Amino acid sequence: MSVATASRALNGMSIVTAKTREKIEATASELNYVPHSGARSLTKRKTDTIGVILPDLFGEFFSEIIRGIDLVTHRAGKSLLLGNMHGSAEETGLAIRAMRGRVDGLLVMPPDSRADTIEAVTRDIPTVFLNAQGKDEVTPFVSVDNYAGARLVTDHLVDRGARTIVHIAGPASNRDARERQRGYCDVLAERLGDSSPHILPGDFRDDAGRKAARLLLNSDISFDAIFAGNDMMAVDLMNELRKAGRDIGNDVLVAGFDDIPLARYVTPGLTTVHSDITRLGSAAAELMLRMMKGETLDPNESLVIAPTLAIRGSSAGRA
Incomplete structure (x- = not known):
């Protein structure tokens, strides 16, 4: 067989007869032949x-x-x-x-x-x-739309009666984090007249939620809700607050952002922005x-x- 015929058969082209294709495929199987993807890419000019x-x-x-x-x-x-x-x-x-x-x-x-x-x-x-x-x-x-999502969740916490809402921010250099913080700040200013919100540093990693919870529990801030910049921080925050005897959903409201699968399975389930x-x-x-x-x-x-x-x-x- 020619190289061209073998190539056509192995690439499934219809111009090769069934008998020839069977012979080529059988031989390829016997030799454990695998087409070289790099060579194919060069020939086809696409990968x-x-x-x-x-x-x-x-x-x-x-x-x-x-x-x-x-x-x-x-x-x-x-x-x-x-x-x-x-x-x-x-x-x-x-x-x-x-x-x-x-x-x-x-x-x-x-x-x-x-x-x-x-x-x-x-x-x-x-x-x-x-x-x-x-x-x-x-x-x-x-x-x-991170800004719109942050407004949604902050409005919700205000509607549920929260008046001192703490925000755990994401990395300061991150555009998403800044937009989420901006949405939170704008709602507090518009709904509660709060121009000096409580914002704690975070980095979107779970241990940031743990650190923020410990910081709040050892502070004199009388908070009744927390909006974490993402779900990973919110989940670890809830775990730390629960250890300290706080009743999540009653003593303190907690919300996150992203709606990762884990948010549905923690106890209680995490209220969050579903960003799909x-x-x-x-x-x-x-x-x-x-x-x-x-x-x-x-x-x-x-x-x-x-x-x-x-x-x-x-x-x-x-x-």
């Missing part, structure tokens, strides 16, 4: 692979994003190549360069949700930003597949997801 670069791969937030991406890409017969830039703009640039020639496009969540830090190294490869948007808004993006993390990933993947087909996307096709409120037992006690 059928999408690169995904995230600030971290640990935690339910990132696993839900990856799940949403995989739901779409697997159905389309594409592969994923994951990269972790550990929240560093420099490492993000290195990860993007390492993926060149190995992927047909990139889904990138920039460090601190700031696309301007990496725009220069993504301009010559199809890219969709996750939870961020570039300065010129030319690069397609999918993000969550899985959809964040799947919508970005759908935009990327269109770009890989050669479509030029209109900037208006970028998506800002409007969050909703998931009300559970952690804010049930007051009215």
Whole structure:
């Protein structure tokens, strides 16, 4: 058989007779032959692979994003190549360069949700930003309206009777964290006339919730509600408050942001902003597949997801 005939048979092309295909496939099986994906990519000038670069791969937030991406890409017969830039703009640039020639496009969540830090190294490869948007808004993006979500949950706590609402912030450099804090502050000013809210530092990791709880329990702040900047901090905060004898949902109301799966299974269930993390990933993947087909996307096709409120037992006690 010629190389061309073997190639056509192994690639499933219909111009090869059934008898010839059977012989080639049988021989390939006997020899344990596996097609070389790199060689195929050079011939086809595409890899059928999408690169995904995230600030971290640990935690339910990132696993839900990856799940949403995989739901779409697997159905389309594409592969994923994951990269972790550990929240560093420099490492993000290195990860993007390492993926060149190995992927047909990139889904990138920039460090601190700031696309301007990496725009220069993504301009010559199809890219969709996750939870961020570039300065010129030319690069397609999918993000969550963090400000609106923070307003929703803070309004809810006020409606449930809370008057001293403490906020555990995310990293100061993170755009999402700043938008959530801004929404919280605006509601307190508008609804309660509070221009000096109690804000504790955090970093979106679970131990920050534990530290914030200990700080509050040892302070003279008479708080009746806590809005944590994300669910991971809120869950650990509730655990620490419970150990101290606080009745979550009655003595103190607690709310988070993201609605990770764990939020539904802790006791009491965590009231939180449902930001539809899985959809964040799947919508970005759908935009990327269109770009890989050669479509030029209109900037208006970028998506800002409007969050909703998931009300559970952690804010049930007051009215």
